[in-house]
Amino acid sequence: MSSLALMRFLEAAPHRYDAGMRLITLGRVTLLHRLLAEVSVPRPGAHVLEIGCGTGAVTEQLVARGAVVTALDQNPEMLELARKRLREAPNGSLTFLESTAAEIDGLPEAGFDVVVASLCFSEMSESERAYVLKAAFQRLRPEGILAVADEVSPERPWQRVLHALLRLPQAGLAWLLAGRLTKPLRDLAEEVRAAGFEVRAEQRWLLGSLTVLQAERPG
Amino acid sequence: MSRAGDVARDALQAALRLFPWPTEAGLRRVGSPGPESPVLITGNYDLTVRRLLRALRGLDAWVVVAPSSGINVWCAAAGGHLTTHQVVTALKTSGIGSHVHHRRAILPPLAATGVLGREVSRRCGWKVRFGPVYAHDLPRYLAAKAHKADDMRRVRFGLRERLEMGAAWATPTAIVLGALAALFSSSWVLPVIGLTAALAFGVFLLYDRIPGPRRAIFAGAAAAVALVLAALSGGGPAALVTAALGPVAVTALLTFDYPGSTPIEGGSHFEERRWQITLDPDRCMGIFSCWEVCPEGVYEKRENPRKVVLAHDERCIRCGACIVQCPEDALFFSDEKGARIEPQTIRRFKLTLMGQRTIDSGEAPAEASDTA
């Protein structure tokens, strides 16, 4: 039942996004955000850049762990909700930017300990992803961490078939209702490596269709 | 792609026009473009991209396809899917910067509801200007050194566009209603499909030309025709009732989004129609960006003093493009009671009045605190 094909539909109506995402992932999106935040904040005070923060679910966890966060999203309605959610964030711990992911190339080089992106890379074209991954690499200090959660095609053939079957009706519905399509990423780890990173760990969820990947900018 | 394949794809996309059809965003070459060749930007709707490439055949040019969620330029710009951000994304990540010496790009003016030229240039250094509305005018426009003739500015809704919208609505409605009819009786399927398709084309060919209460007149006429056909073919009472009521229901369905599907009406609800494009002449500095982007020829330029006038505001379809582009905030929507929708609201939330979003003029959005 659960795949992320309906994600785009939910995004079209930001105020429904959070509740909807919990539903289509059977509640697991909350766990996912928590896990992502755990691997992303090595210590309080770490500087974290979050790409595609959406309604701020991950952002909230990052701030709660004491990180100093720069969070960006290109969708002003999403950002509006994130601002509301993080109204109470301690002063100086959080900056929101309304900008597209590629514009991180204007942020200071080696200025961050961690770059996080949750469910955002799968919405980009291949050339955009390559550009953003390279730019993220340069934003990280040596030994800095990239943490990505996203929809991917499962590794095992039987999982791929099952996943495709489960995903199809949802994808069709999302297309008809909202005219939105997302494509699971074929080989995220490879793309991350191509940008210069070393992949440290990868965890798969939901029939292997959701990945949490950690990579490092070599020192 | 082969010619036959191209034609088949055209037909399929014409039938599925109301649904997005994404193609990969990024860079395309036309001919053998060089460092001085023109750069054209469009959205990643497959049909648009193919039409654009076809229109440019024989020229040398770069085409940068921006991620507009697989939606055509106008709808994407009005719905917040083709904004400054997607254009900046495309210009930065397509690699076009390493292929050309200049930093000038041409955008379709129907993107003006979503894309703010000066923001693009502040964010990534490219100067964008709005070219002709239709791709087939591009060769003439480029040959004239980017001079836009007056006949390249207006959106048309001629026979071709009317047939395209007819097909776009005929296909999905006929499929759905045909399938519903099949649940009752297989002999109803063809008449239902035929009638639905005829009504869809009828709506887009005739509807705006009917005087008076057009929905009632159109539905009444359609029901009368269906009744006569049903009676002539010896239909029973059930068929006669369906013939009388079916066209009324189908007309309601087809005309529901009529304003959103055509560039000839401004808004589907009363709520939208109450807002009028309004000019504050004291603020107008004669920059003429509204005149430049308006697809309906609403504005005329005046000298002494150098200002625009709303010469044909009855043509306005409330697309919001002029408001978004005006650097002096001299344009806004207002209603009879003096309520206003401010330019910042329109710009930030793409509150165009083409049925895309609900309108909330009371609550101003919180100001952006960011520095991008």
Ligand SMILES: C[S@@+](CC[C@H](N)C(=O)[O-])C[C@H]1O[C@@H](n2cnc3c(N)ncnc32)[C@H](O)[C@@H]1O
């Ligand atoms: C599916 S949501 C995920 C939101 C949040 N990270 C979460 O996990 O709940 C994807 C978000 O990425 C943003 N996004 C997609 N592509 C982007 C891009 N190129 N630049 C900036 N933001 C982008 C969208 O606006 C949206 O808010």
Ligand code: SF4
């Ligand atoms: S005058 Fe009306 S039709 Fe013309 S650009 Fe402005 S809102 Fe659109």
